[in-house]
Amino acid sequence: MNAWDISLLHQINTAWSHPVLDWLMPALSAIEAWLPLIIVAVLITFWRGGRRARVMLLCVGVAIGLGDGVISNTLKKTIGRVRPRDARGDVIIRDLGNGSPAFMRLFTRPVVKSSEPNGATHGKSFPSSHTVNLFAVATVIASFYRRAGALMYLLAAAVAYSRIYCGAHWPSDIPPSMALGVLVGLAVVGAARRTFLKNLT
Incomplete structure (x- = not known):
């Protein structure tokens, strides 16, 4: 891993931490907790x-x-890139507490603990699926409704940052994941424009 990657991870994950962010960042990452609101x-x-x-x-x-x-x-x-929390012992893992149904996790005390690598892995680090998905969604929305899309891009960026803050991704995972999401969104909208909305602007 590059020195700058480790250094920036340490800054975001450890040095720039705050009790409010210890809840907010895991909350942004917990897409399943927001599912009822998303469905509505x-x-x-x-x-x-x-x-x-x-x-x-x-x-x-x-x-x-x-x-x-x-x-x-x-x-x-x-x-097959290993996540920071599975690769290093100096990463702070942040997550929401347990709750059922999932949205109740938003009202629990966040879990903050040091990583303890033991050879087990909890998914792979590259790309960040959260980042790919949300930037793809933001690109689609922006293609139809620019103002709503701009807000969605801000949310997508915050979620991407949260993945580093929570110790789930390396900083270098994020820019390529953002680009992948934008490309996916543009490709899908391009296909839709040709198929459904020839006058889409």
């Missing part, structure tokens, strides 16, 4: 948004399926 937002958009919004939702679904199920999954298996 999708249903309202489908119901009230019209044809354009429905095509956007279709593109979002395809982008996530392609980005997560195909690209991220294939690259993780091919590259």
Whole structure:
């Protein structure tokens, strides 16, 4: 691992920590905890948004399926990069506490502990699926609704940062994952433009 990668990881994961971030960053990473809110937002958009919004939702679904199920999954298996928390003993692991249903985890005390590498791995580090997925979604949304897309890009960037803060990814995992997400989003929107919305702007 490059020295700058380790140094930046240490800064974000350890030196720049704060008790508020110890809850906020894992909360941003816990996509499953936000699933009820996401489902409601999708249903309202489908119901009230019209044809354009429905095509956007279709593109979002395809982008996530392609980005997560195909690209991220294939690259993780091919590259096999170990996560920081599995590779080093000086990484702080941050997560939400247990809760059921999953959204109740948002109301629990965050778990903050030092990594203890023992040879076990908890998934692969490159690319960051969270980052690929959210930047793909942001790109799709921005192609249909620019202001909403700009907000989504900010959220995607915050989630990407949270993955380093929580010890799940190396800093060098993030920029290529962002680029992959944007490319996936553009490809899906391009296909949709040719197929459904020839006048999409």
